[in-house]
Amino acid sequence: MEKQIHFIVTGERGAIRSFAVSSKTIKVMLGVCCFFVLGSGFGWFSSGENIVLRKQLAAVQKDLVGTAALNASMQAHAVKQEREQQAQLNAALTDLKQKSQAIESILASVGVNLEVHESAKGAGGPFTRRPQESYEGLTLKVDHYLDTIQSVPLGAPVRGTITSQFGSRLDPINGEPAFHGGVDIRKQLGAKIIAPADGVVVTNGFDRGHGNFIVLDHGNKFQTSYLHLQKDFVKPGDTVSRGQVIGLMGNSGRSTGAHLHYEIKYRDKLLDPVRFIQVRPRVVAVPQKQATVKAL
Template sequence: MDKQIHCIVTGERGEIRSFALSRQTVKVVLGLCCFFLFGSGFGWFSSGENIVLRKQLAQVQKELDVTVASNASLQARTAKQEQEQQALLNAALTDLKHKSRVIESILASVGVNLEVHESAKGAGGPFTRQPQDSYEGLTLRVDHYVDTIQSVPLGAPVRGTITSQFGGRLDPINGQPAFHSGVDIRNNPGAKIIAPAGGVVVASGYDNGHGNFIVVDHGNRFQTSYFHLQKGFVKTGEAVTRGQGLGLVGNSGRSTGAHLHYEIKYRDKLIDPVKFIQVPSRAAALQTKQAAAMAK
C-alpha cells in the first residue's frame, strides 16, 4: 500500500502542480479538522445553554428580590402592629391602674378590707410571684375590687335631710341618752327608697319598734336595714338589684315623723352609713383629681 497520497492542483492557466502527503499527515490534518469542528459545535451548544441559564438565573434573582421586598414589608407591618398592640396594652394598664386606685380609695374610705382570702388546703405548685403592675396582676386585682364593690351599699337609699346621726344621741321620744344604730333621713311620706347595692332580702315584716322593715344581705358580709316604711315592695327571699325600688318612706312603728331609718352592717358590726352615703361625691372628686394629674 502506498504510504503517500499525491494531490494534483490545476490553475486557471492550465498550470499543474502536484504535491505528496503522507497518510499520517492526512490523518493528523483530518483529526485537527474534526477537533476544531467539534469544538466549534460544543462551544455553540455551551453558549446556547449559558444564555438559557443566564435567563433562568435572572428570573430567580427577580423572584428573590420580590420575596425579600415582601418579607421586609411584612416585618415592617409586624413591627407596626406590635407597637400598636404595646400602645394599647400601655393604655389599658394606665386605665386599670386609674380604676384600681379609684376603687381602692372608695373602699378604703369606708374601711372595707380588700385582702383576698384563699384556702391553702388542696393547693400547691412552684411559687411564681405575680408582678403587681402586670396586665394580668392588675386585671385580677380590679376583678376582685369590682366583685367586692358590687356588694358595697354606695350612696343614699333616698334623698332627704339627715336628722339624726349614727352613734350617741338623746332619744327623740323620751329624751334619754341612747345609741342610734343608723341614720335618719327625713323626706315626704311616699318618697321612693332604692337599693344601694344588689342582694337578697333576708327579712321583711312589721314590729312595734321598727314599723314596716326590710333587711337586705348584699354578700361579702354587707347587710342593710330599712325601718319605718310606709310600704315595702319586696319580700323575704327575693333578689334585688342596685337601684331597684324597695319601698316608700313612712312613719310606721316608733317614730316621730316621716323618715327612713337606714342601717349598715359589715362583718356583723354596725357602721356609720354616712361614709357610704358620701362615697359617690368623693369618688367623683377623686376621679377628677386623678384625671387632672394624668393629663399633666
C-alpha cells in the first residue's frame, strides 16, 4: 500500500479539515519546485552572462570602428605618399632628361655622337618591354654621358690668341699647302699650359718637328697633344686633373715663335679643337680666323 502523508488544517471557528497526499505526489511536486528553482537560477546566470557578452560585443564593435577608421587613414596616407613619390619621380625624370639633352647638345656641338650599348651576353626569362623614358633607362644614359663628359677636353689649355686654325693652310715656314692637325694658340713665352680634362700622361719628350711635347689620354677614346713647349712638368704614367698645370709655352722644335700647337683626337681621328674650346661660355670669337681664348 502506497504511503500517504496526512495534512490537518484547522480554521478560526474550530473547523477541522484533513487531506492526504501520497509520497509519490510529493516527490513530483518537489521535483517541479526544484526544476523551477534551477530554471530560475540558470535564467539569472544566463541573463548576467548575456550582459557581459553584450558589453564585450559593444567593445569589439567599437574597436572595429576604430580599426576601420585607422585603416582608412593609412590608405589615404599611402595614396598621398604614392602621389608624392610619383611627383618626385616625374620631377627626377624631367631633370634627368634635361641633363641628358644638355650633355647630348655639348657632345653634338663638338662632333661626338655617343650611344649607350648594353651587353647582349647572358639572357633568359620572359621579355618585358621597358618604357621609352624609364627612370632606369635615363639614369643609365646620364651616368654614361657624365662619365664621358669628364673625359671631354673642354675649353682652352692656355689663355691666348688662335693664330692658325685646324685644317688646310699654307705652311708658315716654307709657304706650301699643308694640313694643320690642331690649332696654334699664341701667348708669351713661359705661359702656363693646363690640362682641359682629367687624364693620364701617355708620353712626353722632344723631337725636331714637335719640340718638347706631351700627350694625354683622357679615357673614352679622347687624347690631347701639346707641342713646342718650353718645359713640361709631367712624366709618362702621371695622373693629371682638369686645370692642372702640365707645362709652359715655348718655341721649341719647328716653330716660328712662342705658341702652343694643340691637338685633340677622338677614336684616333683628329678633331677641330676650336669646337671644344668654344663650348665654354668665356670663348670670344675674333674675325679673320683668329680667336681670343681663355683657359678653364
